[in-house]
Amino acid sequence: MPAESLVPRPAELSTGSYDGLVLTASTRIDADFAARGTEAWLRAELGAATGFPLARGDGQNAQIRLSVDPSAGLGSEGYRLIVDGEGALVVGHDPAGVFYGAQTLRQLLPPAAYRRAPLTAETRWTLPSVRITDRPRFGWRGCMLDVGRHFMPKHDVLRFVDLIAAHKLNVLHLHLTDDQGWRVEIRRYPRLTEVGAWREESQIGAARPPAFDGRPHGGFYTQDDIREIVAYAAARHITVVPEIDVPGHSQAAIAAYPELGEGDPVGVARHWGIIENVLNVADSTLDFYRGVFDEILELFPSTYVCVGGDECPKEQWRASETARQRIREEGLADEDELQSWFIRQFDAYLAERGRRLLGWDEILEGGLASGATVMSWRGTEGGIAAARAGHDVVMCPTDTSYLDYRQASGDDEPVPVGTVLSTADVYASEPVPAELAGAEAERVLGAQVNVWTEHMDSPRAVDYMVFPRLSAFAEQVWSSGPRDYAEFLPRLEGHLARLDALGVEYRPPTGPRPWQRRPGVAGRPA
Template sequence: MPAFSLLPRPAELATGAYDGLVLTPSTRIDADSAARGTEAWLRAELGAATGLPFPRGDGESAQIRLSVDAAAGLGTEGYRLIVDGEGALIVGNDPAGVFYGAQTLRQLLPPDAFRRAPLAGAAHWTLPSVRVTDRPRFAWRGCMLDVARHFMPKHGLLRFIDLLAMHKLNVLHLHLTDDQGWRVEIKRYPRLTEVGAWRAESQVGAGQPPVYDGRPHGGFYTQDDIREIVAYAAARHITVVPEIDIPGHSQAAIAAYPELGEGDPVDVGRDWGVIETVLNVSDTTLDFYRGVFDEVLELFPSRYVCVGGDECPKKQWRTSETAQRRIREEGLADEDELQSWFIRQFDAYLAERGRRLLGWDEILEGGLAEGATVLSWRGTEGGIAAARAGHDVVMCPTATSYLDYRQSADPDEPVPVGTVLTTADVYTADPVPPELAASGADRVLGAQVNVWTEHMDTPRSVDFMVFPRLSAFAETVWTRDTREYAEFWPRLRDHLRRLDALGVEYRPPAGPLPWQRRPGVAGWSPRS
């Protein structure tokens, strides 16, 4: 493995003139108070893989030194890593920068540095002599994980957070509620998890007529689980952004509390796709969700809170006396403006509490809430319109960001949905649309990839669909310089050995292995 298969590629990398630093039982780590979190993380990770104790040093006596220096001119989340004849030094602009420098230091070691226990007869551990200076291109480097469609147990989610951190991503957008499940405990409304966290069965694939597995599915995170998840992510400089969907994608909540809906009582959804069931627009429903968000805000310190706002059918509202009365009373033009009015109630609620509303680009329809930030998923048009209107944007268009989409045109791809999205496609996409290059690019906070799990029913299937495409995305949002896939590919090939050491069941470059296929399970393709 070449010495410098670093991923994402750093801004500046130079080979030093020294022999490097050999790690031994006497190698010490020291950190100033602001870098102590990374010191503990590095000792635990490298100690597990190498079997070395890495005792705490005392200033200059330590061979590995970590510090924060905001005056070093490194930029937000930036770092400098120097390995020379005196040892290894990581200086970060902030604690996050130190952490990213430590991630780079780990990549300078062989892939076995990513294992959980040392291998018998392992070779010496040597850090090569280098000088790296680096900082990210975007402030928002995210991944949306849908745990509503298929629940990911807590231990799997913590592992997923580690994988995001390894790739220097810093936002986990956690999709917690949908038609098919409610995954977070809300103490004042216990039926949300007693009823809403469980469905009788699940649709298998996307064929018509639908086929079901006859197997109950469910799960949820307790509030203590959420506190643990948020703290675990924060220690790795990842912000967890919660999503509670309103006013569509809410059938699980309506199954638990039928008074929230517009029609007859319903069960938790078992079908994929857009479901007609929506929330009513009564004051009672608004108060109910304010109560939900009161508890959500206590659990998630994130500045941003996602309310969904996407794929909200208007059929029930068109025949609803409550909805039509609200349209008249508020002087609204139609049901699109009614949805915008509904979203604005929570924009105001969040703003009063020092938070910012995040929503999918449908929140543009009928007028955008004043403080809203837009997730542009239906192409780039929504993001362009929002940026030109003075709103912040996170780019995640389906064609380049949806990791549930098929990875090739090969019929062996499991549950082949959407258009083909290869690793190269993810890598070569630029989060800033050319239409915003001259004006508006500053409104693009960054980008994220989205992992919708209708067809990913286990963590193994999530591994297959996410990697190595997430590795490519990580470089897209981190590296500022011109990127060429031909240059990236050899480094990715080497990076796969790190994923092997971690036990990540990624899609092999040659295609799915036999047990990664789903023969006979139908997918879907966009209409021509």
């Protein structure tokens, strides 16, 4: 059964005539120098589940062998996995390829391979005889996690990293700041976390007028926490992309440093939605955020740095003499061009430091920063326009990629917002718009799903909303060729046993369990 339940689906799979490889207390693992990271990971994971030491072999007496071979014709992040009468061999084009091959090897074992301790000494740990050649369709296979609305403790972020790594995703986009919270320590501006990292209470659901829970909420990551998250992810071949949202979605920063805003002093926002308070466009505000990004770049080695740029109301700017003066001085047409000007300041800043600006598709309004990569979320139109203008694109349109959207139309879905986005819908969606072809289509780096957490106030709630939809997404961005949900469904059913072993509280195919519901908490229709 394990070979028939691989998720995502490998490019090529054939079964052999051998009995397979049975892991025992004497099984050894060998790896060349470039594959040593995966060797350590595999020994830790399988050693915990099986209770076997899985000692290092010397190549001659190792039953599991890992190696990197760029000449094997596998392509970036590609691998070959062979299990036959001689043992198990994983060859990767690069270290990432070896890691993905080892992830597939783990899937070939019983679901108990995902547990943290042996269940019984009688478990038979058999790798079936197979030959698999595999490679990803896209280089950007991402998940955005919003820790600004509801803070996720570091331990749970590390667990989330393991979960997306198990699905062969390679980008964790961390939404670190918003109106409702600032989640990363910036040493030169301590009030960002002293004040901006907590709020007095939170809105419950999406009712109008809003209802609140009366419970303080907060938290932030120290710089050492961030270094740990980044290193932990890198060991699993995941790049952590930070997001510091400007010039909208900035009320938590304005609460900490009122001089950044356009209006009267405010507190950290308690309610959801688009909020009118935005950053002003004074030189001092730009210098402040350059100071923020100076520290962010020290913490995150990612080539891409997200500056948000989405949902920036313009009313405060229209009433601001500072904004009007800036428009006159820079020869801008209006407030839309002012936002574009603001974003371009950080495009230049990042380019000077060898980084690339990433932003939501509103950065197209008023003219696109020259080095920017666009995340197309308001449908596919922004991505199409950006690709045709010669810019790279990450596709994440709301109707196929927003995992805060309801999973079914029933009244028992917790805090139902947006349109229905089922696992089948995620699976069937296509990242490359039909309007793009050739060089324009190649501008689509890949896709990501977005986990906005206004209505996810715990890791359990995140589990419910993310899984198994993320499993379907993983196949969308990893596997090439036609996709058939009827063919995927039995494999997914087998994969759910792995999620059970990992302790993931996913949404069951039959609907939410009683404790996963939120009776009486209003949602919001599309």
